[in-house]
Structures are given as structure tokens and as C-alpha cells.
Amino acid sequence: MIKALKNMKAAFSGTMMKITPGMITCEEFDKIIVDYYDDNLSAKQRRTFERHLKICPHCQDYIKAYNESRKLGALSMEEIYNDDLPEDMPEELLQAILETVKEKP
Numbered sequence: 001m002i003k004a005l006k007n008m009k010a011a012f013s014g015t016m017m018k019i020t021p022g023m024i025t026c027e028e029f030d031k032i033i034v035d036y037y038d039d040n041l042s043a044k045q046r047r048t049f050e051r052h053l054k055i056c057p058h059c060q061d062y063i064k065a066y067n068e069s070r071k072l073g074a075l076s077m078e079e080i081y082n083d084d085l086p087e088d089m090p091e092e093l094l095q096a097i098l099e100t101v102k103e104k105p
């Protein structure tokens with residue numbers, strides 16, 4: 001999935017929009033997408049981000065793929081909890097893994 005995302009990014013790099021005042025390019029959009037989801041953008045940056053998303057079909061597709069990959073990431077995290085642990089795993093190791101998982105946002 002990550003690889004697919006990278007390929008998609010490469011495909012999009014040729015579709016940069018012309019810079020107009022108050023607008024961001026697809027490249028800038030891509031840079032702040034993580035901050036957008038982590039809620040690290042100012043209100044102004046958020047508006048700019050959303051404005052670009054509204055008018056740019058490429059980034060609409062991109063964000064869809066981005067959301068899907070986030071969902072997949074969450075899914076595989078659940079699988080770690082539910083299925084993927086060998087039964088004979090030492091309790092200490094299990095705890096260490098659970099701690100590591102917890103630390104991630």
C-alpha cells in the first residue's frame with residue numbers, strides 16, 4: 001500500500017497547479033497533509049488546505065488513498081492485538097510490544 005501511495009505521488013508530481021495568491025500547490029498540499037490530520041495547522045492553513053482539496057481532483061483522489069492506507073494501518077494494528085501473537089510468546093515480550101503499540105498515535 002505504501003508503495004502504491006508512492007507511485008501515485010510520482011504520477012501526481014506532473015500535475016502541479018499554478019500558484020495563485022492564497023493557494024498552495026499539490027506539492028505543498030502533500031507536505032501538510034500529515035499536519036492536517038494531526039491537527040497541527042493554523043486555522044488559515046486549514047482553510048487553504050481545504051480550499052485546495054475542493055478544487056483539485058488529484059488531491060481528492062490522493063487523500064482518499066491516504067485515508068485508506070491509514071485505515072489499513074489501523075487494521076493491521078488490530079491484527080497485532082488479536083491474531084498474530086504466537087501462543088508461546090513470553091509475557092515480557094508481549095508487554096514490550098503492547099507498550100510500543102500504545103506509544104504510537
Ligand SMILES: [Zn+2]
Nearest residue numbers: 026056058059
Ligand atoms: Zn492538488
